[in-house]
Structures are given as structure tokens and as C-alpha cells.
Amino acid sequence: MSTRILLYxxxxxxxxxxLVWLPEPGELLTAEMLGPAHLLVARVVARDRNLPEAAVxxxxxxxxxxxxxxxxxxxxxxxxxxxxxxxDPTRRPDVAIVLVDEDGHxxxxxxxxxxxxxxxxxxxxxxxxxxxxxxLIADHAAVVAVLGNxxxxxxxxxxQPREAKDQLRSWIDxxxxxxLDRPRRTEQTGQLRADLARRVDLGxxxxxxxxxxxxxxxxxxxxx
Amino acid sequence: MIRxxxxxxxxxxxxxxxxxxxxxxxxxxxxxxxxSVFAALGSSFSPVDRWARDATVTVRVHAEHATGRADExxxxxxxxxxxxxxxxxxxxxxxxxxxxxRQANQxxxxxxxxxxxxxxxxxxxxxxxKEQDEIARxxxxxxxxxxxxxxxxHAAGNHRVVFQxxxxxxxxxxxxxxxxxxxxLLAFLLLPYQSPPPDVIAIxxxxxxxxxxxxxxxxxxxRRLANGELGPRPVQVLLATHSAELLExxxxxxxxxxxxxxxTGETIVREAPVDDPSWKQTLREYDDSxxxxxxxxxxxxxPGR
Numbered sequence: 001m002s003t004r005i006l007l008y009x010x011x012x013x014x015x016x017x018x019l020v021w022l023p024e025p026g027e028l029l030t031a032e033m034l035g036p037a038h039l040l041v042a043r044v045v046a047r048d049r050n051l052p053e054a055a056v057x058x059x060x061x062x063x064x065x066x067x068x069x070x071x072x073x074x075x076x077x078x079x080x081x082x083x084x085x086x087x088d089p090t091r092r093p094d095v096a097i098v099l100v101d102e103d104g105h106x107x108x109x110x111x112x113x114x115x116x117x118x119x120x121x122x123x124x125x126x127x128x129x130x131x132x133x134x135x136l137i138a139d140h141a142a143v144v145a146v147l148g149n150x151x152x153x154x155x156x157x158x159x160q161p162r163e164a165k166d167q168l169r170s171w172i173d174x175x176x177x178x179x180l181d182r183p184r185r186t187e188q189t190g191q192l193r194a195d196l197a198r199r200v201d202l203g204x205x206x207x208x209x210x211x212x213x214x215x216x217x218x219x220x221x222x223x224x
Numbered sequence: 225m226i227r228x229x230x231x232x233x234x235x236x237x238x239x240x241x242x243x244x245x246x247x248x249x250x251x252x253x254x255x256x257x258x259x260s261v262f263a264a265l266g267s268s269f270s271p272v273d274r275w276a277r278d279a280t281v282t283v284r285v286h287a288e289h290a291t292g293r294a295d296e297x298x299x300x301x302x303x304x305x306x307x308x309x310x311x312x313x314x315x316x317x318x319x320x321x322x323x324x325x326r327q328a329n330q331x332x333x334x335x336x337x338x339x340x341x342x343x344x345x346x347x348x349x350x351x352x353x354k355e356q357d358e359i360a361r362x363x364x365x366x367x368x369x370x371x372x373x374x375x376x377x378h379a380a381g382n383h384r385v386v387f388q389x390x391x392x393x394x395x396x397x398x399x400x401x402x403x404x405x406x407x408x409l410l411a412f413l414l415l416p417y418q419s420p421p422p423d424v425i426a427i428x429x430x431x432x433x434x435x436x437x438x439x440x441x442x443x444x445x446x447r448r449l450a451n452g453e454l455g456p457r458p459v460q461v462l463l464a465t466h467s468a469e470l471l472e473x474x475x476x477x478x479x480x481x482x483x484x485x486x487x488t489g490e491t492i493v494r495e496a497p498v499d500d501p502s503w504k505q506t507l508r509e510y511d512d513s514x515x516x517x518x519x520x521x522x523x524x525x526x527p528g529r
Contacts, residue, residue, distance in 0.1 A: 024521055025520065025528070027486075063520055064519075085505075087517055
């Protein structure tokens with residue numbers, strides 16, 4: 001038994017692994033194509049459904065025209081609906097997840113749900129407050145294990161927009177050796193973010209309001 | 225008309241069955257087998273055309289017609305050429321070469337283009353005045369830079385097609401002075417006037433060099449050919465394309481989506497799921513654009529790792 005998920009996030013830092021030339025939309029992504037958002041979601045689903053993480057499968061995303069989606073596409077009703085409309089019934093997932101940063105827009109989840117209200121495909125809108133990086137740095141022990149000794153940040157959900165993003169970037173910049181060329185730097189940054197997603201304690205994350213909401217929505221969507 | 229085509233053990237087509245319409249469009253990434261379908265309908269065979277170059281397999285092409293008749297041909301184990309039904313559908317598989325379309329022709333009566341496109345001047349010159357006028361009219365409507373098309377003598381018994389400038393009537397352009405798209409368009413416009421017409425015409429990338437605005441006209445002309453509205457009888461048309469614009473002018477049921485199996489490498493052909501309960505809503509989400517829907521990847525027939 002497996003759970004098939006179609007996940008869209010705002011950028012390569014969330015939904016891309018080291019391999020970026022993906023299979024045809026609707027086909028399964030392999031482990032090296034998964035980004036931190038996939039890894040975190042896989043852990044949540046595996047825990048909730050009592051599955052091995054390998055049984056949580058992710059589908060290659062649809063495109064908009066010939067290009068991959070951009071983060072801003074997820075906020076445009078027409079584009080988002082297209083990305084969640086898969087013509088071939090054999091390629092449809094059990095659930096689609098759209099992960100977009102709150103960015104200080106408190107009504108983002110409600111508005112996106114409204115845009116998708118009549119969509120047939122089960123879907124979940126995950127809106128980290130203020131941004132996905134707040135989830136990656138929420139567990140101080142995980143941060144220390146991956147990035148070395150760091151000051152414990154304030155409550156991640158009370159940070160200002162971009163604060164968690166900038167904080168994590170600066171920690172990673174400290175960790176990645178200087179003098180690396182850009183592709184190697186990007187690769188190492190991706191690995192560190194992925195490591196955080198693998199290690200962050202789900203129990204600590206559950207204390208974050210937005211994460212708890214996401215887990216609840218996901219359980220409901222998969223139960224339908 | 226071929227209603228259902230089965231191809232076995234030919235190149236990457238290990239066991240493919242596909243329904244065909246009067247006009248059928250094949251889409252898929254490079255190397256997924258679209259050209260192999262065309263080649264399987266053509267006349268030549270080489271031992272390297274066998275599935276996995278396995279000399280022990282029999283290559284087979286089976287065509288069921290709308291009338292209920294069926295034709296089959298095959299290349300037996302270790303065979304070198306096609307055997308089977310004598311009246312297997314005659315397919316004209318066009319692999320148009322722009323140089324040859326433009327080339328001056330040794331003057332001779334010619335009622336069919338060569339599959340590489342050679343003979344445009346001869347075929348045009350063999351037509352009746354009325355047919356020539358009709359083709360020139362269609363061409364100049366689609367490419368309004370020109371006012372007329374004619375054949376003119378060239379050196380040593382040759383002639384070539386020339387194109388009259390719309391604004392300067394004494395100015396005639398040579399074939400090499402005319403754009404690739406225009407010259408291809410002229411070749412396409414000649415197809416319905418060939419005699420005797422083939423049973424099937426297969427064209428690779430008919431969109432090559434054409435402005436997207438002209439795609440609808442091209443598909444319209446080919447559809448009229450397929451429906452028998454042009455020429456003495458219907459000619460079934462198969463197109464292979466990478467053009468989302470072309471798909472805007474065909475019906476979903478006319479498109480076949482080509483992929484290769486990840487496990488075996490054999491070609492898999494799918495139809496659009498037009499009978500799926502959510503099909504209409506799906507198409508609506510894409511503003512009824514089959515081209516956009518195809519590019520989304522949700523129907524197959526697109527590249528991927």
C-alpha cells in the first residue's frame with residue numbers, strides 16, 4: 001500500500017532535490033528528486049498512516065505550458081487550478097499539497113481554498129507562518145545537529161516575514177565552505193535544508209499553529 | 225480508411241494497437257516511435273528495423289478498415305522484405321527536404337510528389353489551369369506577400385516554381401528566395417491534387433517553418449483532404465508534431481500520445497480520456513486549449529527523465 005502525493009511549493013529550495021530534470025508529469029519522483037518539503041511531508045504521512053516513508057510517493061508536477069511552475073503561479077487562481085487538474089485518471093494522486101508561505105497575508109489559506117473550492121482532486125493548502133524556513137528551524141536540536149551550535153531563535157511563528165528565511169540562509173552560509181562554485185554551493189545548501197527536514201522533531205513542529213493545521217487538513221483529505 | 229492499426233516487433237513498436245481517425249495526430253517526445261509508425265506503413269524494410277534487432281521475431285502490420293476489411297503484411301523470421309496482402313494500403317510517408325522542394329525539375333509530366341518533396345514544379349505544371357489557379361489562390365491567401373504562383377522555364381529543359389510579388393507585379397521570386405514555411409506550404413497544398421491519390425499521407429512536423437496563425441488553415445486543408453472534400457476520394461492523414469499550436473485545431477479524439485515504457489523501452493500509445501467523467505471539466509480548466517493541456521504533461525506524450 002502506498003500514498004501518492006502531488007506537491008507544489010514556491011521554489012527549488014522546497015520542492016527540488018539535486019536531480020532537477022524530472023520524469024514526465026504524473027510519474028513517480030525518485031529519492032534524489034525530492035526537496036525538503038517532500039521529505040517533511042513524507043514523514044508526516046508515514047507517521048499518520050503507519051507506513052514506511054518509502055511508501056509515500058510523490059508525483060512529478062504538471063507544467064504550465066512548457067515551463068515548470070513558479071512560486072507566483074500558486075497564487076494565481078487559474079494557474080493553480082490547472083496545476084491540480086490532471087487529465088489522465090491513472091496519473092492522479094491521492095492528494096495534492098500546495099505549500100505557500102504566509103508572508104504576512106493572514107487570509108492566504110482561506111483565499112486559496114476558496115479558489116479551489118469545487119476542485120475534484122483532494123487537496124491541502126499548507127501555509128507556514130511566515131515561511132517554510134520557520135518549520136525547518138523550529139527544532140533547535142535539529143539545527144545544532146545539522147548546522148552546528150546556533151542561538152535558539154525566538155518562537156518561529158512570531159518572526160517577521162523573511163526573518164526565518166534570512167536566519168537559515170545566514171547559518172547555512174556559515175556552514176558551506178567559502179570558495180565553492182555556485183552549483184556546488186547550491187547543492188550543499190540543498191543537502192543541509194534536506195537534512196533539517198529529515199531531522200526536525202514532528203512533535204515540536206506540532207506546537208506551531210500552521211503546522212498543526214496542515215497536519216489536520218492532510219489527515220482529513222487522506223481520510224476522504 | 226484504416227480504423228485500427230496494429231504493429232508488432234517493428235523498431236520500438238513491440239506491440240502497439242491504435243485507433244485511427246480520418247485525421248490523426250501523433251504527439252510525443254523525440255524517439256517515442258511516431259516516425260516508426262510512419263515507417264512501418266512505408267515500403268522499405270531493413271533488418272535493423274526489427275524489435276531489439278532480434279532476427280527471430282516476425283514483424284507484423286495489421287490494418288483493419290472502416291469497411292470491415294483487414295489487410296496484413298509481415299516480415300517473417302530472418303526475412304528481408306514485406307510479404308502479405310497485395311493491396312495493403314498505399315501510404316505516402318513524406319520526409320520533405322527543403323532543398324529538393326526548391327530544386328528546378330527536369331521537365332516531365334508528374335502526378336505525384338516524391339516523398340522527399342522533389343517534383344513541385346512538375347506536379348504543379350501537370351495540373352489543369354483551373355487547379356493551378358486554385359492552388360495559387362489558396363497559397364496567396366495564406367501568404368499575402370505574393371500575388372501569384374507559376375512555373376517558368378529554367379536552364380536546359382528544367383523549370384521551377386516562381387512567386388509573384390504582391391506590390392511589384394514584374395518582380396518574381398525564385399524558390400530559394402522564398403521562406404521555408406512558404407515553400408513547405410506550397411508542397412502541402414499540392415497533396416490533394418495528386419493522382420492517383422495514396423490511401424494514407426503521413427507528414428512529420430507539418431508545422432516546420434509555419435507561422436502559428438497558418439496552422440489552422442493547414443490543418444483545415446488536410447482535414448478536407450481526409451474527409452474527401454478535396455480530390456477524388458478521401459486520403460487518410462497522419463501527422464506527427466511537437467506543436468501545441470497545431471493541437472488547437474484538432475479534436476482531442478484525433479490525438480495519440482506516445483511514450484516509451486520505463487521497463488522495456490517499448491512504445492506505449494494513449495488516447496485522450498474523453499470518456500472520463502471529469503474530461504469536460506479538465507478541458508474547461510485549460511480554457512478548452514488542447515495544446516495547453518498537452519503541455520501540462522497530464523496526458524502523456526511529453527519528455528521526462
